[in-house]
Amino acid sequence: MTRLRWVAGSVAVALVVVGVIGAVTGWHLGADSAVYRAGALALLHGDPLYESMSLPASPPWQPLPFTYPPTAALLFTPLAALPVQVAWGVLAALSVLALAVVVKVCFDCLPTLSGRAWLPAGALLLAFGLEPVWWTITLGQINLILLALIVVDVLVLRGNRWSGVLIGIAAAVKLTPLIFVAHLLVTGRRADAARATGVFLGLQALIFVISPSDVARYWTVAGIDPDRIGRVYWIFNQSLNGLVRRLTFDAGYSTVVAFAIGALLAVPAVLLVRHYHRKTLALQALLVSAGFGLLVSPVSWSHHWVWAVPLLIVLVARASWVPVAIVWLVFLGATVWLTPNGADKEFHWNPLTWTLGNSYVLVPIVVGVWFGVHAWRNRASPAPRTGESRAQAPSKGGTS
Numbered sequence: 526m527t528r529l530r531w532v533a534g535s536v537a538v539a540l541v542v543v544g545v546i547g548a549v550t551g552w553h554l555g556a557d558s559a560v561y562r563a564g565a566l567a568l569l570h571g572d573p574l575y576e577s578m579s580l581p582a583s584p585p586w587q588p589l590p591f592t593y594p595p596t597a598a599l600l601f602t603p604l605a606a607l608p609v610q611v612a613w614g615v616l617a618a619l620s621v622l623a624l625a626v627v628v629k630v631c632f633d634c635l636p637t638l639s640g641r642a643w644l645p646a647g648a649l650l651l652a653f654g655l656e657p658v659w660w661t662i663t664l665g666q667i668n669l670i671l672l673a674l675i676v677v678d679v680l681v682l683r684g685n686r687w688s689g690v691l692i693g694i695a696a697a698v699k700l701t702p703l704i705f706v707a708h709l710l711v712t713g714r715r716a717d718a719a720r721a722t723g724v725f726l727g728l729q730a731l732i733f734v735i736s737p738s739d740v741a742r743y744w745t746v747a748g749i750d751p752d753r754i755g756r757v758y759w760i761f762n763q764s765l766n767g768l769v770r771r772l773t774f775d776a777g778y779s780t781v782v783a784f785a786i787g788a789l790l791a792v793p794a795v796l797l798v799r800h801y802h803r804k805t806l807a808l809q810a811l812l813v814s815a816g817f818g819l820l821v822s823p824v825s826w827s828h829h830w831v832w833a834v835p836l837l838i839v840l841v842a843r844a845s846w847v848p849v850a851i852v853w854l855v856f857l858g859a860t861v862w863l864t865p866n867g868a869d870k871e872f873h874w875n876p877l878t879w880t881l882g883n884s885y886v887l888v889p890i891v892v893g894v895w896f897g898v899h900a901w902r903n904r905a906s907p908a909p910r911t912g913e914s915r916a917q918a919p920s921k922g923g924t925s
Contacts, residue, residue, distance in 0.1 A: 528646035533625035536653075537618035540662070544614015553586045555613025558665025562612045564591040564598035565605040574598055574739045575747035584609055590753045595739040596697040596728045613665040620662050623673035624834065625649055630676050631835045634808040635842040648838060656859040657830040668831045671695045675705055676835065678721075679811050689717035693724025701829075704818035705811075711795055712802045712810060754824055760866035763885035764825035771871045771883070780823070787821035790890075793897060800900045812836055813896065816889035827861050830885050836892070848892055860884045 547554045566582040567574050574580070574595055579588035591598065604612040632638050632645050652658050661668045678691035689709065695702040703725070709718035733740045747753060758770035766783040773779050794817040801810035815832045819825045833856045840849045864882040865874070874882055 528643060529625055529629060529649060532646045532649055533621055537621045540617040540621065541614040544611045544617070547610030547614070548608040552610055554610040555616070555665030556587045556589065558604070558613040558616045559584050559587045559609050560589050560591055561601040562604040562607070562609055564593065565601040568598040568736060569602060569605055573742070575742045592753050594697065594700065594748070595732045595736055595743055599732050599735065600698055616665045616667070617662045620669035623670045624652060624658065626673045627676050627835060628652070628838070630680050631808060631838045634680060635838065637842045652834045655833055655856045656862070657828050657833055657856060660828040661831060664828060666828055667698060668828055671699060671702060672831050675702060679705065679708070680807055688714070689720030690724050692721040696721070696725045697728040701818060701822050704814060708798065708811065708814040711798050757824060758871055760861050760864060760871055760882050761827045762824050763827050763830060763861065764822050765820050765886060766823045768883045768886045774872050790817060790820065797893070797897055797900060808835065809839060812839060813893065816893060820886065820889060827885060830856065848895055852888055852892065855884045855888050
C-alpha cells in the first residue's frame with residue numbers, strides 16, 4: 526500500500542498548495558466549503574444560521590444558504606481560522622486522504638484483489654475520474670470524509686468500544702447517515718447502534734446549549750424548507766424523489782409516491798443486507814444499505830454518490846464485468862451533466878434523455894436486482910471460507 530499512500534499524499538499536498546495560491550490570488554475556490562466556513566463563523570459570532578438565504582461571512586461570489594444541521598456548523602469551526610480558499614484546500618486534501626482510506630479498507634475486505642501492489646493506487650487514480658468524486662473535491666464538499674467515517678466504523682471498528690461513534694458524528698453533519706444506524710440494527714450490532722444514536726443526540730444537546738435559537742429554527746423551519754436546497758426536480762437530485770418529481774411534472778403527490786416506492790424497496794434491501802451479513806460479506810451488506818439510503822433520501826445530489834467507488838471495487842473483485850462497465854460508464858461519463866437540464870427541461874425529456882437523466886437512480890436498482898438474483902441462486906451455499914470472511918473484519922493497518 527506504499528504506492529497508495531504516496532499517490533494520496535502527493536495529491537493532498539498539491540490541493541493545499543492550490544488553496545494557498547488561491548488565497549493569495551483571490552481565486553474562487555470551494556462553493557460548499559465556503560458555506561461550511563461561513564456557517565462556522567456565524568455560530569462563533571452569534572449570527573443566526575437560518576434567518577436568511579446567505580450568511581454574513583459568505584463570499585460575494587457564493588451567497589448560498591446554510592442547509593446543514595447546526596451541529597455541522599459546530600464541527601466546521603476549525604475552518605473559521607482559515608481563508609476561504611485555504612479552507613477549500615484543506616477539505617479537498619482531507620477528502621483525498623479519506624478516499625485512500627476507503628480504498629484501503631475495501632481491498633482489505635476483498636482478498637481476491639490482494640497481491641497486486643499497484644492496484645489500490647491505480648483504483649484511487651481511477652476514482653478521481655468519477656463525477657461524484659471530482660465534483661465533491663471541486664465543491665469542497667464533505668461526502669468523501671463522511672464515506673470514510675462510515676466505512677471505517679462499520680468495517681474496521683466492529684467489536685471496538687468506539688464502534689458507532691463515527692456514524693453518530695457523520696449523522697450530526699448530514700442527517701442521511703442515520704440510515705447506517707438502521708444498518709447496525711439489521712446486522713445485529715445493537716450496542717453500536719445505541720452508541721451511534723447516543724453520540725448523535727449528545728451533539729444535538731451540546732449545540733442546543735450553545736445556540737438554542739438555531740436548533741429550534743432548523744428543526745421547525747429551515748430543515749424542512751425545500752427552497753433552501755433548490756428545485757428538488759432538478760437533474761442533479763438523483764434520488765427516487767427527484768425521479769418521481771421529474772416524471773410527474775413536480776406534482777404535489779410526488780413525495781408520497783417516492784416514499785411508497787422506497788417503502789417497497791425496503792423489504793428486499795433488508796433481506797439482501799441480512800443475506801450478506803450471514804455470508805460474512807460486510808462490505809456488500811454496507812453497499813446495499815448505502816444504495817437504499819441514497820435512493821430514499823429526499824435529496825441525493827450527484828456528488829453524494831461517492832459510494833460508486835466501493836461498489837466498483839466490489840464488482841471488479843467479483844469479475845462482474847457487465848455491471849462494472851455500466852456503473853463505470855454512468856459515473857465516469859457524468860451523464861447528468863450531458864443531459865439537457867435547467868429551465869424545466871427535465872419535464873420534456875424523451876425516453877433516452879430520461880434514462881440518462883435518472884441514471885444514478887437506475888444504476889443501484891439494476892445492480893441491486895443483480896445482487897439479489899445472485900444471492901438467490903447461491904442461497905444454499907455455505908458461508909465463505911476464512912479468506913473471504915475477512916470482509917467482516919479487515920486489517921487495521923493504515924494507508925501505507
